[in-house]
Amino acid sequence: MLRLLPWIALLALAGAGCHKKPDQDHGKATPAAGSVGTGAGAQGGPGAAGAAPPAAPLDLEDPKACAACHAAIVAEFTDSMHAQAHHELDPIYRAMRTLRIAKEGEQIPQACARCHTPRAVSAPDSELARAGVSCATCHNLAKVELSAEARGVEALRFAEPTMLRGPHDVAPGKAVVHGTGPAQPALADGTTVCLACHGEERNPQGLATCATGVEHAGDERSCTSCHMPEVPAPNGVAGTRPTHRSHAFLGPHRAWQHGDLSLFAEHLSVSGRFEGKRFIAVLHNRAAHSFPTGFPARLAMLAMTGFDAKGQQVWSNFAKDPLADHPDAVFGKGYVDAEGKPTLAPYAAKMARDHRLERNEQRELGVEVPPTVARVELALKLWLVAPLAAQKLSLTGPLTEPRVILKATATR
Ligand code: HEC
Ligand code: HEC
Ligand code: HEC
Ligand code: HEC
Ligand code: HEC
Incomplete structure (x- = not known):
């Protein structure tokens, strides 16, 4: 050290x-009350x-x-x-790392440490590495x-x-x-x-x-x-x-750990309008990269629920299987192996689907809705780990459940 x-x-x-x-x-070296907020020390350290x-x-x-x-x-x-980038502090990273060690061998810990614990690449289990x-x-x-x-x-x-x-x-x-x-x-x-x-x-x-x-x-x-x-x-x-x-x-983890949605609220938006028989949902990604970006198992979906004039739910874009019911409202990447079967990104031969929003993209999703629908509620949901990937990683619990990151309502 x-x-x-x-x-x-x-x-x-x-x-x-x-x-x-x-x-x-x-005690003297820790910030004294008052000195943090006042800018005391403006003349030096x-x-x-x-x-x-x-x-x-x-x-x-x-x-x-x-x-x-x-x-x-x-x-x-x-x-x-x-x-929290160390495997003992992040359950999602730990699950993927454990699976990859089992499938690919002992070179994996050091390969991951290059970015997750870069000050201790050759000793990923050391105290030094825990600092992430x-x-x-x-x-x-x-x-x-x-x-x-x-x-x-x-x-x-x-x-x-x-x-x-x-x-x-x-x-x-x-x-x-x-x-x-x-x-x-x-x-x-x-x-x-x-x-x-x-x-x-x-x-x-x-x-x-x-x-x-x-x-x-x-x-x-x-x-x-x-x-x-x-x-x-x-x-x-x-x-x-x-x-x-x-x-x-x-980043997205703050929604799970602190209920903090500020990053999404500032750079993403969702809205909707009626056009005759159709309802048009509008998504705008103002981030400087795709949404969702980064870790390939992230997944987002736009759920639309229609209510009649009495407030009864009469319609929804997803019934059973979102990918079959309304694939356009599912945003993520889909990886497949050489035989075309869905797999985790490390084992993929091809990316079969990339339906994410590009940077600055504004996308409209039009659907036909029953005439009784007077109001549509929109909920943009995010998964840290898509359900299929969570299954392959044997991950369960709150980190595998989605969070609603944006909401909107549109009336006819
Ligand atoms: C005993 C007090 C003290 C401790 C402990 C300390 N620093 Fe500093 N640090 C300073 C002072 C004083 C400055 C200069 C501030 C200035 O002039 O703007 C400074 C400057 C810095 C800067 C440059 C900031 C800039 O504005 O560009 C960095 C980066 C930094 N420290 C990181 C660290 C890190 C990381 C640690 C812990 C490993 C640490 N410091 C521990 C007192 C300390
Ligand atoms: C992932 C990279 C990264 C890590 C990790 C990181 N910093 Fe920084 N830090 C930055 C960047 C980038 C800035 C400059 C931000 C800006 O534009 O003002 C910064 C700015 C600072 C400054 C100057 C703040 C000022 O007064 O303007 C200090 C001091 C500092 N960091 C200390 C720390 C300490 C202490 C830690 C660990 C507890 C830490 N940083 C961890 C990237 C990092
Ligand atoms: C040494 C490698 C490294 C550098 C440099 C680095 N990051 Fe990261 N970053 C990571 C890793 C690894 C994670 C994932 C940790 C985890 O989830 O286990 C991460 C996660 C994040 C996240 C996701 C947080 C969340 O809530 O999911 C954000 C945002 C982020 N980094 C931004 C930055 C920014 C901005 C900089 C530059 C100032 C930066 N990073 C520099 C390695 C790095
Ligand atoms: C204009 C704002 C903006 C800028 C600039 C921006 N981001 Fe982001 N970033 C976001 C928003 C919003 C999200 C959350 C939605 C998403 O995942 O795309 C995000 C998410 C992320 C995440 C989390 C991905 C995940 O799910 O773990 C990482 C990592 C990240 N950004 C890194 C970067 C890096 C690196 C840069 C610079 C090359 C950058 N961002 C520039 C707005 C921005
Ligand atoms: C090139 C740098 C880099 C390397 C090498 C790397 N990662 Fe990461 N990893 C990241 C960054 C950056 C993130 C932040 C999330 C993002 O970009 O969405 C991340 C995030 C993750 C996540 C998501 C964690 C979470 O809490 O959501 C998993 C799982 C993961 N990495 C597994 C691994 C494994 C296993 C290895 C080694 C085989 C590895 N990574 C090697 C940079 C790296």
């Missing part, structure tokens, strides 16, 4: 030597703000160690899927080298062990407990660092499975502009600006 240079450790210990117990010193460096040497690999000075960011990050896509993954960077072959850690060139750079130019020596330097361009542009892992992944047959970066190519909106919205508070006592960008990395 990477430790501080001895002289910094000495400095930290010297700070603990003024007739105080070490825990009191540590904790040195200027009066926060002492922690008594123990800073462990760059441990996100909790950053809380003394960057508390707001650590709290956000702890809730994020980057903090940790702070150091993105901040201890010298540069990011994107290429068609490099995936995750292969594209990330790490800097000398104590260096942590962000989106701003920070003078050397400013943080005392870790190195600082000029802005890291791969973070400052809001996209390059993300593409190291979210660019494109292919299965052993060479078929693209996740392709968020490819879907986004040519779009000027940065990944951080939507996934790291600005928070009106400094990043902690070390914050030198009144705002910082959220490290919760907003």
Whole structure:
């Protein structure tokens, strides 16, 4: 594990030597009430703000160690899927990893670790790996080298062990407990660092499975502009600006873990109108990539339910099997093996269906409805794991149940 240079450790210990117990010193380095929201420390880091460096040497690999000075960011990050990217913390990842180890062998853990625990690729079961896509993954960077072959850690060139750079130019020596330097361009542009892992992944047959970066190519909106919205508070006592960008990395899991639908509400919309005998549902994807993007087993469906003038349900677009009843209202990818049978993306020979919404796409779905229908309720549902995939992965429980991510009503 990477430790501080001895002289910094000495400095930290010297700070603990003024007739105080070490825990009191540590208390001093945690954000004092009031100092987080007020922007105290605007003239510099904790040195200027009066926060002492922690008594123990800073462990760059441990996100909790950053809380003394960057508390707001650590709290956000702890809730994020980057903090839960390890197999012991994410049941969906664990299920797929276990299945692939059984089918493909012992090289799988390291193959996955390239992106899920990139600071511990050769030791995916170590304590170090549990930190997942940790702070150091993105901040201890010298540069990011994107290429068609490099995936995750292969594209990330790490800097000398104590260096942590962000989106701003920070003078050397400013943080005392870790190195600082000029802005890291791969973070400052809001996209390059993300593409190291979210660019494109292919299965052993060479078929693209996740392709968020490819879907986004040519779009000027940065990944951080939507996934790291600005928070009106400094990043902690070390914050030198009144705002910082959220490290919760907003994504679909937040709907299951926190009931947070803000990302969907802001960039997707659904509405509907009657046209004679027909009802037209309108879906608009304003995200800078397809919907749903990323992990290929995600699935969305638009359920339409018709009510008569008395409020009785008289119609619905899905009766038994959505794919048979109203395939146009089912949004996802379908993978098949060499024989054409549905299979999980890693074992697929072909993508048989891609009915997702492209970026900026507005799609109309017209259906004939009975004349008695006076009102249609629309519900856009999302599955983290499509039912067939959940079955193949032996996954059950709340993570396999859909969530309604958007609703709308239209009356005749
Ligand atoms: C003892 C306090 C302290 C601790 C602990 C600490 N930092 Fe810092 N950090 C600072 C200060 C002070 C700055 C400089 C802030 C400035 O001038 O804007 C800084 C700057 C940074 C920057 C550059 C920010 C930017 O605006 O570009 C990053 C990234 C960073 N720290 C990451 C971390 C991480 C990751 C950890 C935990 C492994 C950590 N820090 C632990 C005090 C600390
Ligand atoms: C997946 C990559 C990633 C991870 C993981 C990550 N960061 Fe960041 N961080 C960023 C990006 C990108 C920015 C720049 C956002 C912006 O445009 O302002 C940033 C900005 C920062 C800043 C500057 C905030 C300011 O005041 O403007 C600090 C400090 C920081 N991160 C600390 C941390 C700490 C501490 C952790 C772990 C608890 C962490 N980061 C984890 C990508 C990451
Ligand atoms: C204009 C806003 C916007 C921008 C820019 C954007 N996204 Fe998204 N992203 C969304 C929305 C909305 C969702 C949720 C719907 C979905 O899954 O498509 C999402 C979902 C995601 C997910 C979750 C997929 C899943 O189900 O696990 C990932 C990962 C992601 N985006 C990565 C990126 C990356 C990487 C970039 C930059 C290359 C980026 N996004 C740019 C809006 C945006
Ligand atoms: C080192 C690889 C790596 C980098 C760099 C990285 N990510 Fe991720 N990201 C992951 C992994 C792995 C997951 C999935 C974790 C899981 O679900 O187990 C993930 C998940 C996500 C999600 C989905 C959250 C959810 O709720 O499902 C979003 C959004 C996201 N990342 C955005 C970003 C953005 C924005 C950046 C750039 C600032 C970035 N990531 C950089 C590896 C990375
Ligand atoms: C190129 C980087 C990369 C590699 C290598 C990688 N992943 Fe991922 N993985 C991601 C990213 C990024 C996500 C975030 C979700 C998304 O894009 O939708 C993710 C998400 C997942 C998810 C969905 C988790 C959830 O909670 O919804 C599973 C399952 C998964 N990966 C399994 C694996 C397995 C198993 C391996 C190894 C065989 C692996 N991944 C290798 C980047 C990678």
